[in-house]
Amino acid sequence: MKGGKGADGTKSAPGLRERSGTARPRMADVARIAGVSTATVSRALRQPELVSPEVRGKIAAAVEHLSYRPNLMAGALASARSKTIGVIIPSMINAFFSVTLEAIEEGLAGAGYQLLIGNSHYELETEERLIASMLAWSPAALVVTGCRHSRGAMRALLDTDVPIVEMWELTDNPIDTAIGFSQRDIGVAVARHFKERGARRLGFVGAMHQRDYRADARRAGFFETALSVGYEAPAEVQLPGLPTSVRGAKAFAELMSAHPDVDAVLCTNDIVALGALFEAQRLGWSVPERLKICGVGDVDFAAACEPGLSTVSLPRRAIGLKIAEVLRERIAGNLPTGGVHDLGFELVRRGST
Known part of the structure; x- marks a missing residue:
């Protein structure tokens, strides 16, 4: 059954994952399976050096079998x-x-x-x-x-x-x-915005996409939408390490050197976009006439830049x-x-x- 909306407009989940709702395993359950006393289990968990390796092994196997988590609020x-x-x-x-x-x-x-x-x-x-x-x-x-x-x-x-x-x-x-x-819809919105603004060739400067899958979802939405509205696949450069303005400037310069026909760039966040904006100005390029730049995040400096940085404001x-x-x-x-x-x-x- 598909989810609907409640009286307050909140979307109900169409398929909440089943949760067990059963009582959590107790220390006594671990002791029973391991064939020892609860006092021995408690000692093994708190002072393992006082318990023999053989007994510790039995207790560890019981803990794993039960997915037991010790309650650190003992006595409650x-x-x-x-x-x-x-x-x-x-x-x-x-x-x-x-x-x-x-x-x-x-x-x-x-x-x-x-x-x-x-x-x-x-x-x-x-x-x-x-x-x-x-x-x-x-x-x-x-x-x-x-x-x-x-x-x-x-x-x-x-x-x-x-x-x-x-x-x-x-x-x-x-x-x-x-x-x-929706992280993906951010990339969709920016690609469509560039299309509305008359951009001819898109570029993307990303960072940490192997670790931050939310950033990768934004990238996916941007690339998929670009192709769907008539662009070729956006040119791309990925930053090494954490995203900074200095690295953003360097990656942007690398992107433009390899793809000088790019005239609109989405950056993975505003920090990287600021570096791209600085590098474009250093090169003497007019923004937005020669190059359009968009970030993600709407941090405080985005409105104070000259020109102001287009971006995506997140509901943090x-x-x-x-x-x-x-x-x-x-x-x-x-x-x-x-x-x-x-x-x-x-x-x-x-x-x-």
């Missing part, structure tokens, strides 16, 4: 939850995520919850370890960035009974709640506030699941295009 009721909400982001230095974190805190103000922040560095394996660590503290809820996870992380998220929010992306089949926007603050709103309702038991919330984005047209 089995149904107890901490006042902690875990949030896993891919970067601590990306201002987009810090704005979302602040908005989550603002939306939860007065409710007594504290955020526990983890940094995955855009690595699925690191995210999996962070999820396991945070769930061991019996959080009230868990927020993860994106909808793509490792097999182990997916199993942990599906097995737990705490509210889960996947943010900064959309999917028709969330684990519980998805709050964000709105995402955080919506997460807080949904979690309040989920934790209170007023919503069975949070569904899918598409907060959209805005193409901001300025002087650079």
Whole structure:
């Protein structure tokens, strides 16, 4: 059955993934399978050096078999939850995520919850370890960035009974709640904008597309739409390492040297686009007459550039506030699941295009 819209206009998920909802394995279950006492299991998990290798091996096999996570709130009721909400982001230095974190805190103000922040560095394996660590503290809820996870992380998220929010992306089949926007549609919107502005040959300057699949989705939307509206495949250069303005300028120069007929360039974000704009001005090229440039993010300097940088404004603050709103309702038991919330984005047209 396809999803519809509720009274508040929220899109319901057409196929929320099944979650077990069963009670989590207990230490006594591990002890029973391993053939030891609960005290021995506790000792092996907390002070493994005090337990023989043979017994540790039996306990480890039982833990793996049960997908057991030790409850670090030992002594509390089995149904107890901490006042902690875990949030896993891919970067601590990306201002987009810090704005979302602040908005989550603002939306939860007065409710007594504290955020526990983890940094995955855009690595699925690191995210999996962070999820396991945070769930061991019996959080009230868990927020993860994106909808793509490792097999182990997916199993942990599906097995737990705490509210889960996947943010900064959309999917028709969330684990519980998805709050964000379509990354692919950003590339679609920019390609169409360039077509409207009369661009003849498109280019793309990207970064970290092997690690950041959300950026790769924007690229895919840009390339597919360019081909569908009559362009040849956009010329492309990928930055090595983290995206910076200096690297953006160098990559842009490389792109234009190899493809001098390019007259419109999408950059993976505003930082890279700023470097491209600086390099175009250094070369004496008129923007937007000779070259049109568009970024993604709408950071503060985008409007202050000369000419102003065309870009895509992302709902970074709105995402955080919506997460807080949904979690309040989920934790209170007023919503069975949070569904899918598409907060959209805005193409901001300025002087650079």
